[in-house]
Amino acid sequence: MEFATFADRAAAIEAEPADLETVARVATLLEDAADGDGGRTVAVVARYVQGRVFPAWTSRTLDIGPSACYEAIARAAGTNVSPDDVEDRLAEVGEIGDVAASYDFGGQRGLSAFAGGDDSANGGGGLTVPEVDEALYELAAAEGSGSQDRKVDLLFGLFNRCSSDEARYLARLVLSEMRIGVGEGTVRNAIGEAFDVPVERVERALQVSNDYGEVARVAREDGREGLDAMTLEVGRPVQAMLAQAGTVTGALEDWDEAGVEWKYDGARVQLHYDPGGVAIDGADATVAADDAGEIRVFSRNMEDVTDALPEVVEFADEHLAEPAILDGEVVAVDDDGEPLPFQEVLKRFRRKHDVAKAREDVAVRPVFFDCLHADGEDLLEEPLTTRHERLEAVLREDSEREPDEVEGLSLLWRTDDPDEIERIDADALEAGHEGLMLKDPDSTYSPGRRGKHWRKRKPDVETLDCVVTGAEWGEGRRATFLGTFELSVRDGDGEKRRSAGSAVEPRNLETVGKVATGITDEKLAELTELLEPHVASEDGTRVELEPAVVFEVGYEEIQTSPTYSSGYALRFPRFVGVRSDKDPADADTVERLERLRG
Numbered sequence: 399m400e401f402a403t404f405a406d407r408a409a410a411i412e413a414e415p416a417d418l419e420t421v422a423r424v425a426t427l428l429e430d431a432a433d434g435d436g437g438r439t440v441a442v443v444a445r446y447v448q449g450r451v452f453p454a455w456t457s458r459t460l461d462i463g464p465s466a467c468y469e470a471i472a473r474a475a476g477t478n479v480s481p482d483d484v485e486d487r488l489a490e491v492g493e494i495g496d497v498a499a500s501y502d503f504g505g506q507r508g509l510s511a512f513a514g515g516d517d518s519a520n521g522g523g524g525l526t527v528p529e530v531d532e533a534l535y536e537l538a539a540a541e542g543s544g545s546q547d548r549k550v551d552l553l554f555g556l557f558n559r560c561s562s563d564e565a566r567y568l569a570r571l572v573l574s575e576m577r578i579g580v581g582e583g584t585v586r587n588a589i590g591e592a593f594d595v596p597v598e599r600v601e602r603a604l605q606v607s608n609d610y611g612e613v614a615r616v617a618r619e620d621g622r623e624g625l626d627a628m629t630l631e632v633g634r635p636v637q638a639m640l641a642q643a644g645t646v647t648g649a650l651e652d653w654d655e656a657g658v659e660w661k662y663d664g665a666r667v668q669l670h671y672d673p674g675g676v677a678i679d680g681a682d683a684t685v686a687a688d689d690a691g692e693i694r695v696f697s698r699n700m701e702d703v704t705d706a707l708p709e710v711v712e713f714a715d716e717h718l719a720e721p722a723i724l725d726g727e728v729v730a731v732d733d734d735g736e737p738l739p740f741q742e743v744l745k746r747f748r749r750k751h752d753v754a755k756a757r758e759d760v761a762v763r764p765v766f767f768d769c770l771h772a773d774g775e776d777l778l779e780e781p782l783t784t785r786h787e788r789l790e791a792v793l794r795e796d797s798e799r800e801p802d803e804v805e806g807l808s809l810l811w812r813t814d815d816p817d818e819i820e821r822i823d824a825d826a827l828e829a830g831h832e833g834l835m836l837k838d839p840d841s842t843y844s845p846g847r848r849g850k851h852w853r854k855r856k857p858d859v860e861t862l863d864c865v866v867t868g869a870e871w872g873e874g875r876r877a878t879f880l881g882t883f884e885l886s887v888r889d890g891d892g893e894k895r896r897s898a899g900s901a902v903e904p905r906n907l908e909t910v911g912k913v914a915t916g917i918t919d920e921k922l923a924e925l926t927e928l929l930e931p932h933v934a935s936e937d938g939t940r941v942e943l944e945p946a947v948v949f950e951v952g953y954e955e956i957q958t959s960p961t962y963s964s965g966y967a968l969r970f971p972r973f974v975g976v977r978s979d980k981d982p983a984d985a986d987t988v989e990r991l992e993r994l995r996g
């Protein structure tokens with residue numbers, strides 16, 4: 399296919415306002431791109447309409463900045479045009495495609511025009527889509543000293559053969575500004591329409607391959623059967639499944655049992671391990687195959703972060719034996735292996751230089767919660783419980799080991815008991831993690847989807863200010879800290895008395911729950927110092943406190959309860975902070991609990 403034809407079609411697609419018509423136009427473009435070249439042109443066109451030069455799964459880029467592109471345009475436009483002129487025009491016109499289209503590149507064409515071709519009508523230089531693709535791959539591959547000049551030369555060579563419309567879309571493609579209104583869904587539907595294959599099968603093929611070009615090629619060459627035969631490949635990243643916000647109550651209503659996991663506060667990683675060490679075609683390998691095999695680590699956005707995270711590479715090297723794709727989180731840890739806040743992981747994540755030094759400052763540890771592929775078998779369509787069993791098997795080096803002894807494994811509980819979930823939540827927070835993930839145990843893995851099958855516990859929208867009226871001395875290493883704080887709210891009488899000017903007395907406070915979670919050792923020490931002067935009496939480990947300190951507390955739900963004197967209980971209470979600006983007289987009331995309950 400001529401690049402001029404692609405440009406014409408792109409212009410028509412850009413001008414088309416209706417979605418269905420856009421799909422139809424893209425479908426026709428794909429059909430017409432079938433040049434009898436084994437589907438190569440179809441693949442390129444399926445990427446270009448979305449403004450992609452490379453498959454979605456690769457982090458490869460052209461590595462060319464706007465100024466190099468302005469320089470190439472200026473050179474192709476003639477001796478009296480400078481890169482500054484191009485930039486000035488861009489400032490005027492506002493869009494690089496229009497700028498590129500505004501020059502006449504014919505004067506520089508020289509030999510290529512002389513060589514003929516029937517492009518005189520459109521002023522183009524007979525460029526074909528595969529030629530553009532080849533040149534852009536060559537441009538991307540240019541590295542080292544002089545590579546920027548080489549890139550500009552290659553781009554100049556292309557612009558020099560462009561008509562106005564070709565130049566418009568080439569410039570946009572190169573600067574990732576295609577924007578002709580064609581999104582992923584449009585291309586997916588267009589592939590279905592063009593090659594008469596069911597859209598769900600196209601969707602599945604896209605999920606496993608992450609490459610619109612390859613899916614278009616296979617759909618054209620081998621139809622539905624070809625698409626169904628496409629599989630995951632170790633070394634080619636998969637889009638991460640995402641979570642929605644949700645509640646424990648909602649999860650237990652929707653599912654017979656909830657899958658419950660700790661939510662780690664780190665950064666998402668996908669580990670690809672192939673002991674055979676076979677490099678994947680076209681991948682931007684940074685870690686070469688070594689004795690340990692091929693190991694790659696990708697970020698949530700499928701960026702190759704292998705070099706930045708040697709601990710994950712070492713983990714794979716030590717613990718894995720069979721080809722696998724694992725989904726997990728990398729968490730920053732202190733010298734005792736205790737988790738550090740998320741910001742610490744970011745210091746490591748995309749680090750390109752001084753990785754060893756950065757590693758000394760902040761160490762990271764991977765935890766895996768899913769297994770997408772093991773030993774030649776794709777598991778995306780298996781239920782979560784099966785995938786988790788495979789994960790356990792992949793990570794377990796010794797069959798005697800209990801799941802909680804398997805290094806790098808995130809545990810999965812299945813339960814319909816809210817109290818058990820509360821305990822798991824408390825343990826997660828106690829261990830310094832973020833809270834809970836709730837997952838439908840029967841759900842398949844849907845790459846790139848933010849569905850209802852994975853839910854992160856909804857952040858607390860409303861918080862309550864509660865008076866701390868009691869506490870318990872901790873156990874073990876926490877024996878010198880007060881913990882498990884009893885929370886109370888004011889009752890209506892307290893409200894009246896306050897307006898009459900008197901202080902709140904303990905009997906005007908009604909208990910509403912206990913909070914033990916969401917508090918680090920450091921914070922507990924601070925709270926103990928704050929509360930100890932207010933100890934009114936002690937009975938064993940139990941302590942009564944004069945009302946003096948107000949905690950801001952999050953929760954998931956307010957339930958009626960015979961356990962507490964207010965008649966209500968906070969479900970999943972968590973410590974948010976001390977309201978040192980508030981007195982007990984400013985704490986929330988039973989009436990507010992009633993109102994919030996609705």
Ligand SMILES: Nc1ncnc2c1ncn2[C@@H]1O[C@H](COP(=O)(O)OP(=O)(O)OP(=O)(O)O)[C@@H](O)[C@H]1O
Pocket residue numbers: 638640641659660661662663664665666727767808835854
């Ligand atoms: N056990 C777990 N299962 C799944 N994801 C987990 C787990 N533990 C931690 N996570 C992390 O939690 C993320 C989902 O939570 P959250 O939505 O807070 O992440 P985000 O990246 O801040 O935002 P979002 O994914 O909503 O854009 C996952 O992408 C993953 O990185």
